[in-house]
Amino acid sequence: MPELPEVEVTRRSFADRILGAEVLSAHLGKPLRWPLGCLPETLVGRRVTSVRRRGKYLLIDLDVGCFLVHLGMSGSLAFDRRLPPAGAHDHFELRTTLGTLRLHDPRRFGAVVWVSGEDDERARKLLGGLGVEPLEAGFDPESFHRSLKTRRASIKQVLLAGDIVVGVGNIYASEALFLAGIRPTTRADRLSLPRARRLHGAIVDVLSRAVALGGSTLRDFRSAAGQDGYFQLDASVYDRAGQPCRTCASVIRLIRQGQRSTYYCPFCQKP
DNA sequence: AAGCTGTCCTGAAAGC
DNA sequence: TGCTTTCAGGACAGCT
Numbered sequence: 001m002p003e004l005p006e007v008e009v010t011r012r013s014f015a016d017r018i019l020g021a022e023v024l025s026a027h028l029g030k031p032l033r034w035p036l037g038c039l040p041e042t043l044v045g046r047r048v049t050s051v052r053r054r055g056k057y058l059l060i061d062l063d064v065g066c067f068l069v070h071l072g073m074s075g076s077l078a079f080d081r082r083l084p085p086a087g088a089h090d091h092f093e094l095r096t097t098l099g100t101l102r103l104h105d106p107r108r109f110g111a112v113v114w115v116s117g118e119d120d121e122r123a124r125k126l127l128g129g130l131g132v133e134p135l136e137a138g139f140d141p142e143s144f145h146r147s148l149k150t151r152r153a154s155i156k157q158v159l160l161a162g163d164i165v166v167g168v169g170n171i172y173a174s175e176a177l178f179l180a181g182i183r184p185t186t187r188a189d190r191l192s193l194p195r196a197r198r199l200h201g202a203i204v205d206v207l208s209r210a211v212a213l214g215g216s217t218l219r220d221f222r223s224a225a226g227q228d229g230y231f232q233l234d235a236s237v238y239d240r241a242g243q244p245c246r247t248c249a250s251v252i253r254l255i256r257q258g259q260r261s262t263y264y265c266p267f268c269q270k271p
Numbered sequence: 272a273a274g275c276t277g278t279c280c281t282g283a284a285a286g287c
Numbered sequence: 288t289g290c291t292t293t294c295a296g297g298a299c300a301g302c303t
Contacts, residue, residue: 001296033279033298056297073296074281089281107280109297126299153274161274162298170296258275260296275303286292 002071004134004167005210007056010071014079014101015051021096022047023062029091032103033072033111036092037122038065043114048096055130055166060101065116068126072109078102131164134203135211139165145196148188155191155199156184157258168203171238172210174263176202178237183271184262185255237263 002010026040046062053059058077060067069077081099092103092112103112115123131147132138147164148155158164159173168176177184179202182195191199236246241254241263250267 003297070297072280072298105280106282107296109280151273157274160297259277261294273303276301278298278300280296282295284292284294287290 001073001169001171002056002075003169003172003210004053004056004207005172007058007071007167008053008211009214010077011051011053011058014077018048018051018060018079018096018098018101020047020049021098024095024097026095027093029086029089029093030108032091032105032108033070034113036112036114038114043094054127055133055162056169057127065114066118066123068111068113068115068123069103070111071103072105072107072111074107075103075105075110078104129163130166131162132166134165134167134207139200139204141193141197141200144200145191145193148191148196151188153188154185154257155182155188156262158188159203160258160260165203167207170260170262171235172203172206174238175236176206178263178265178269179206181269183269184257184264186271237265239263 023043023046026043028036028040043062046064048060049063050061051058052061056070058067058069060069071077079099079101083100083102086093086102087104089106090102090104091108091110094101103110113122113126117123118127144165148158151158151164153161156173156177159168159176160170162168174184176199180195180199182191182199237252240252243252244250245252245265245268248265248267250265252263253266255262255264
């Protein structure tokens with residue numbers, strides 16, 4: 001499922017190729033998570049000026065307005081001069097002078113939302129509460145530790161909430177906590193500065209490594225250029241319940257936190 | 272304010 | 288074999 005690395009890999013796979021494209025038409029399929037927010041025909045003639053990312057959202061800037069694209073859990077984008085005929089799960093298509101951008105999303109947790117700008121009410125609602133970018137300078141160990149001090153929930157759930165640091169989803173939360181040697185059930189506000197530092201480093205490490213490897217293919221991720229990701233080849237704990245820890249051979253455990261699966265090593269990860 | 276729970280959706284896998 | 292049930296997950300709405 002797309003987390004920050006998958007979204008970033010998707011962005012890089014078409015950002016340069018779509019720059020300057022002029023919209024020829026826009027088509028909607030079945031309803032996605034939210035309505036588009038404008039009439040598709042009003043998009044004709046708009047030009048793509050940049051493709052950015054904020055958390056797990058892609059921001060496709062036009063000369064007038066911007067698309068916020070979220071891949072949900074089963075979404076993927078394809079961009080090419082020619083694409084195969086649209087299928088049952090292709091729910092948004094933007095034909096441009098440089099190619100067609102298409103959202104494929106079987107479970108339709110994803111969304112494409114047009115906003116007039118960053119201060120648009122819907123843009124503020126969706127982007128306003130997001131935490132810092134983990135791969136940018138604003139993410140530093142000391143302020144991360146200070147933020148964690150305000151939260152009594154488990155560290156795993158605080159990471160997933162995305163209001164302190166964005167982009168860490170279910171897979172990478174388990175992986176980062178393993179790397180940091182921290183039990184996922186540990187209360188966020190009980191983490192010492194050294195342990196918060198370790199976690200900070202682990203998050204940066206696991207996310208940047210996943211971006212470099214082209215994202216995770218644990219479910220069905222593909223970049224917009226059709227490349228598979230390879231991160232699953234070295235997942236330490238995710239989806240490995242009952243298997244031996246690669247570090248200490250203890251049996252990897254599976255628990256539920258907030259109706260989500262969490263995987264951890266009972267020996268390597270301390271409460 | 273922070274933190275729960277419910278909700279959306281469908282394919283895959285498990286259960287009968 | 289074929290049907291039914293369960294599960295997976297991101298993130299918002301609406302509670303407490």
